Amino acid sequence: MNQQTEQLSCQELVELVTDYFEGALPADEHARFEAHAKRCQGCGVYLEQMRTTIRLLGRLPADELPAGAERELLEAFRGWHSS
Amino acid sequence: MCRLEALRYSRAVAVVGSAEAQLVDALRAGDEAAFAQLVREYQPSLVRVARIYVSTQAAAEEVAAETWLAVLNGIGRFEGRSSLRTWIFRILTNIAKTRAQRDGRTLPFSALQDPGRVPEAALDADRFLDPEHPRWPGHWAVRPEPWPEDAVIAAETQGRLAEAIDALPPTQRAVISLRDIEGWSSEEVRNALELSETNQRVLLHRARSKVRRALESYLGEET
Numbered sequence: 001m002n003q004q005t006e007q008l009s010c011q012e013l014v015e016l017v018t019d020y021f022e023g024a025l026p027a028d029e030h031a032r033f034e035a036h037a038k039r040c041q042g043c044g045v046y047l048e049q050m051r052t053t054i055r056l057l058g059r060l061p062a063d064e065l066p067a068g069a070e071r072e073l074l075e076a077f078r079g080w081h082s083s
Numbered sequence: 084m085c086r087l088e089a090l091r092y093s094r095a096v097a098v099v100g101s102a103e104a105q106l107v108d109a110l111r112a113g114d115e116a117a118f119a120q121l122v123r124e125y126q127p128s129l130v131r132v133a134r135i136y137v138s139t140q141a142a143a144e145e146v147a148a149e150t151w152l153a154v155l156n157g158i159g160r161f162e163g164r165s166s167l168r169t170w171i172f173r174i175l176t177n178i179a180k181t182r183a184q185r186d187g188r189t190l191p192f193s194a195l196q197d198p199g200r201v202p203e204a205a206l207d208a209d210r211f212l213d214p215e216h217p218r219w220p221g222h223w224a225v226r227p228e229p230w231p232e233d234a235v236i237a238a239e240t241q242g243r244l245a246e247a248i249d250a251l252p253p254t255q256r257a258v259i260s261l262r263d264i265e266g267w268s269s270e271e272v273r274n275a276l277e278l279s280e281t282n283q284r285v286l287l288h289r290a291r292s293k294v295r296r297a298l299e300s301y302l303g304e305e306t
Contacts, residue, residue: 009221011211018288042226057263063127081113
């Protein structure tokens with residue numbers, strides 16, 4: 001384990017994943033994050049699973065609107081429009 | 084790709100501006116199809132965001148319905164200083180807060196404005212070795228195992244994913260839904276929910292970490 005991985009533990013890394021994805025880590029921490037993820041198998045898998053999670057969420061169909069709800073809102077719209 | 088989706092993916096401000104302006108004009112003219120499209124696109128998100136403030140699904144739906152009326156009544160005065168989406172969600176937030184107050188519900192200010200106050204780890208501490216471990220401090224004790232790709236793409240996994248979202252606290256559910264399911268930018272989510280940059284990230288992180296954990300426990304059973 002080199003010094004870079006010593007500075008950032010796996011336990012710390014999992015808490016920085018979103019900051020990393022969002023580009024919110026300061027440059028030095030960003031570099032330490034990547035250095036750790038590259039040499040640590042467990043963290044590599046963890047990162048991949050977070051990416052997979054986000055990818056799967058992006059494929060979830062957006063909630064369908066119940067037909068009744070849409071009808072009611074459109075009726076309200078007609079009421080508004082004719083008033 | 085529907086019109087609102089086009090808005091989401093387009094980075095060209097002029098194009099966004101004109102598509103939105105057309106939509107606003109259509110609404111002002113009483114175009115029912117334009118209104119129906121807007122309702123289909125935003126109603127589920129409106130209800131989800133309203134649930135942050137009010138305690139029941141029924142109350143959230145009432146808040147959303149009230150929001151649509153306020154949108155229609157106010158569209159004549161909409162000046163396009165914010166995006167239509169941001170404007171609609173501001174209206175929703177105000178109505179939801181008023182409703183929560185009327186219902187005597189203490190607003191979840193801490194959940195929105197100070198989510199970091201109560202620590203919440205992405206994983207249980209026992210997944211890691213002791214921080215004082217002489218050789219491997221804070222290293223994995225139980226490493227995550229790669230997920231089998233065929234299980235990842237299976238339809239049941241989508242069901243588990245939806246369940247995991249439903250199980251989240253309302254603020255986390257709203258943030259992850261808007262960001263990862265609806266594809267909003269962090270700035271749009273911050274504007275709609277009146278969140279600071281840090282708090283938006285904290286809520287997103289907690290939500291994603293929990294959803295990953297739910298998938299891990301499900302997909303782990305499969306192997």
